[in-house]
Amino acid sequence: MIGIFGIFFALVALMYLAYRGINVLLLAPILALVACLFHPGTPLLASYTQVFMPALANYLLQYFPIFVLGAIFGKVMNDTGAAYSIANFITKQLGPKYAILAVIITCSLLTYGGVSLFVVAFTIYPIAKTLFKQGNVPHRLIPAAIALGSFTYTMTALPGTPAIQNAIPMPVFGTTAFAAPLLGIIASLVMFAFGTFWLMKRAKSANEKGEGFSSDPNEVIEVHVPERYPSFLLAIFPLVLVLVLNYICSNYILPNIDASYLSEPKYGASTLKKVIGIWSLIIALSTSLLLAVIMFRKNFKNLTDERVDRRDRIALPWILSERSGKRVLGAFTSSDRNHILQRTQAHRRSCLARSASDMRSQNNVF
Structure with missing residues (x-):
């Protein structure tokens, strides 16, 4: 009982401090x-190195493809103006x-289609600010x-959502992203209806008290409008494709393949039922990402022209992939591993040299 209280206390503290x-x-x-301190007799160091860290590493290895694909997909939708096109149309x-x-509807459409919620937040915020100012909403x-x-x-x-929170239970319960569709739809309607009702009620109450958009009527709102962006129908197509491919792969394609090799120890002695949900998401996101790059390729100014601050944002995933990749490299021979690591280090030195060159050129400009 004390151990359960310790877990509860740790979770509450995590949320509060975060x-x-x-x-x-x-x-x-x-x-x-x-x-662990709330469970008498539990060795701290063993719990940290033998339980916590392996579980963390396994979590990163199992869901890393979804993290990466979702982030890149959101970046492509944002940089090509597709996310702006959808938000602007609605x-x-x-x-x-x-x-x-x-x-609410714009954010729902983008995140349900697989766009990273961070991309959605930063894309929608300036547009929402303009809209709220016009409607005099606080x-x-x-x-x-x-x-x-x-x-x-x-x-x-929502059934089929590619969010990582929906993907985590799939290997445990052997389900897909479309599990419990009726309950999911009912819960979604309840959240949407009551949440929208509460926000509109708060806005109306604020207006009745004389509270408008802002205390500064002369506040200037800057909205970054992409130079080129696709039409709404073209922009929304990759999002729809994510859901369609996820459903088809989960229910028709992957269940019919021969995956008996998964029972082998080198594949984790798993079953198709445990990985079918993750595989479906990877296929759906990968295909939609590739299609988005092809469809909106003319909207990229230069795929290789990235600012230094963007490279800095890539640093953490790069480090994580290197750490997680050590386990993946174990599948190769020693000579292959050395070759891969040498190529990686050479690429890193090249990127750092390019970053330094960009910084020098920017300093010369200013």
Whole structure:
């Protein structure tokens, strides 16, 4: 009983401290040890090195493809103007009168189609600000509208959502992303209806008290409009393809393949039922990503022209992939491993040299 209380305490502390701005990467291992303290007789070091760290490494290895594909897919949709096209179309159709509803629907459509919620938040925020100002809706409700559309039913309830929160239970229960469709739809409708009702009620109550969009009527809102962006129908096609391919692969293609080799120890002694959901998501996201790059290739200014700050944002996934990749490299011979590592280090030196060159050229300009 004390051990369960320790787990509960650690989770509550994790949520509270994370909301206070403390890095989760630092909190997780510390609070894992704190939870162990509530279970008398549990060795701390063994729990950390033999239980926590292997579980963390296994989590990264198992879901890393979905993290990477989702992030890249969102980046492509954002950089090509496809995400802006979808957001701009929906907000124009509903208009300032339904500003809250427009933001919620736009965020839901993008995240349900596989676009990273971080990309959605940064894409929608300036558009939502303009819309809320035109409708005189308090700007403090913008984060709530984005959260309702991005972090609730499309993340955990809608059948087929490619969110990682929906993918994590699939190997455990042997299900797909479309499990429990009726319950998922009902839960999604409840979240959407009550969440939208509450936000609109809060906006109306604020207006009745004399609260408008902002205390500064002369506030200037800057919205970055891409130089080129596709039409709404073209922009939404990759999102629809994610859902369609995910459903087809989960129910018709992958269940009929011969995957008896999965029972071998080198493949984790697993079964097709445990991996079919993950495989379906990987196929759907990969195909949609490739299609988006091909369809919107003319909207890229230069695929290799990246700013230094963008390279900095790639640093953490790069480090994680290198650490996680050590287990993958174990499948190769020693000579192959050395060759791969040498090529990786050479590529890293090339990227660092290019970053230094870009910084020097920027300093010369300024």
